[in-house]
Amino acid sequence: MGAVGSRVGQARVAAGTGMVLVLVSAALFVVVSAALADKRAYEGASACRGDVASDACTTTATGTVRDTEHDPHGRGVRHWLHLAEQGSVRMIGAEPVLNAVRPGDEVALTYWRGEIRRVGFGDAEQETWASPVDDWRRPLAFGLILLPLGLAALGLGRWRRHRWLVIAGVLTGAVVSSVGFVAGMEASDVPNALLVTAASAPPAAVLGAAYAWWWGRRMKAAADVSGIVAVPPEGKRCVRATVRGDVPYSVDGFDTLVVGDGRPAATPDPEGRVARRALPETLTVLRVRAFEPDDPEGWMRAYRHDGVVIECRDGDRPVLVATRRRDAPLVLGALKEAPMSTTSR
Numbered sequence: 564m565g566a567v568g569s570r571v572g573q574a575r576v577a578a579g580t581g582m583v584l585v586l587v588s589a590a591l592f593v594v595v596s597a598a599l600a601d602k603r604a605y606e607g608a609s610a611c612r613g614d615v616a617s618d619a620c621t622t623t624a625t626g627t628v629r630d631t632e633h634d635p636h637g638r639g640v641r642h643w644l645h646l647a648e649q650g651s652v653r654m655i656g657a658e659p660v661l662n663a664v665r666p667g668d669e670v671a672l673t674y675w676r677g678e679i680r681r682v683g684f685g686d687a688e689q690e691t692w693a694s695p696v697d698d699w700r701r702p703l704a705f706g707l708i709l710l711p712l713g714l715a716a717l718g719l720g721r722w723r724r725h726r727w728l729v730i731a732g733v734l735t736g737a738v739v740s741s742v743g744f745v746a747g748m749e750a751s752d753v754p755n756a757l758l759v760t761a762a763s764a765p766p767a768a769v770l771g772a773a774y775a776w777w778w779g780r781r782m783k784a785a786a787d788v789s790g791i792v793a794v795p796p797e798g799k800r801c802v803r804a805t806v807r808g809d810v811p812y813s814v815d816g817f818d819t820l821v822v823g824d825g826r827p828a829a830t831p832d833p834e835g836r837v838a839r840r841a842l843p844e845t846l847t848v849l850r851v852r853a854f855e856p857d858d859p860e861g862w863m864r865a866y867r868h869d870g871v872v873i874e875c876r877d878g879d880r881p882v883l884v885a886t887r888r889r890d891a892p893l894v895l896g897a898l899k900e901a902p903m904s905t906t907s908r
Contacts, residue, residue: 574719577717577719580713581715581717583713584710584712584713585717587709588710591703591705591706591709592703592706594702595699599699599753601695602696602699604695605680608620608621608675610622610623621673621680624649625669626649626669626672626682627647627648627668628647628667628669633657642655642661644664644682652679652691652693653692654689654690655689655692656689659687659689660684660687660688660689663687664684668684670684679691680693681694700747703756704748704756705744706747707760708740710743711735712740715732715733715736716736718732718736719733727776728775730774731774734770734775735767735768735770739763739764742763743756743763746759782868786852788853791895792892792895793899795896797823798824799822799824800822800823801821801822802886802894803818803819803886803890804884805865805885806820806883808880808881810880812829812840812842812843813829816831817829817831818831819835820884820897822896822897826841826844827841827842828840828841828842842898845878846877846898847876848873848875849874849875849876850873854871854872858883869887869889870885870886870887871886873885873886873891873894875898
């Protein structure tokens, strides 16, 4: 019940996380809409008439270049245009104006809503960092990251019992979100970014389904334990194994089993020299099986798909022994002195 309850809790957390991601992406798309409105207002603004300035029009002034600067910052570079009177203006990139001007050159400065938004030099014009023309990119890019991931997380909560759907959904969401981020940052406009992102969904879904199919075949192979038969150990061997049950030889941290040296014994010592807890002769082997959802979560992390479980019984108490598939024959062989009803399904 504990493992089942834990998985139900994880599904609820995934669903809650997915809902949060979807809501955050929706908020980012609202920001995109506002940024596009500013972009349209800026690009559609005409020159102010006379000396009257307003937020609905642009003004132009002349500035003298004092210097230019390319400032390395983190993994990128910040580009600056230093003006004699207006101070420093951060530019978007270095072309076509910033790399062309020299100290003493005069440039045309376009103001909109009180800030320098564009710099002109000759026939060339370049937007400044304060220009709203690209303000939609970052919120769109991050929105297109979060939306597919949020939908995938919602799928984790809804389809947790259908593992192949979960795997296909997560992989599809990861691919689409990656494409969406790049499209948001590089596409010419919002419709193109959305089109590229949407176009990536079908091939991403095919990739996700193919991977889920491959994973399903691997899981099916992992579930096949028909080839595991008892092999008596020849001499002392220390194998990786974990014993779980309401028995004195089930101890946290005892992840090694000593075989071929008397009764099998659980120990935390990889060399099997100290702190050995012997498995009693009353331990009866019932069957060998693959991992199941109710098994301890740490087993899948420890053994991956290479692990199997030997189900046993000590009196009326169930005992589970997890080990690697290649070590299972030795463990079974070491337990052969105990009463055994069967060794595999």
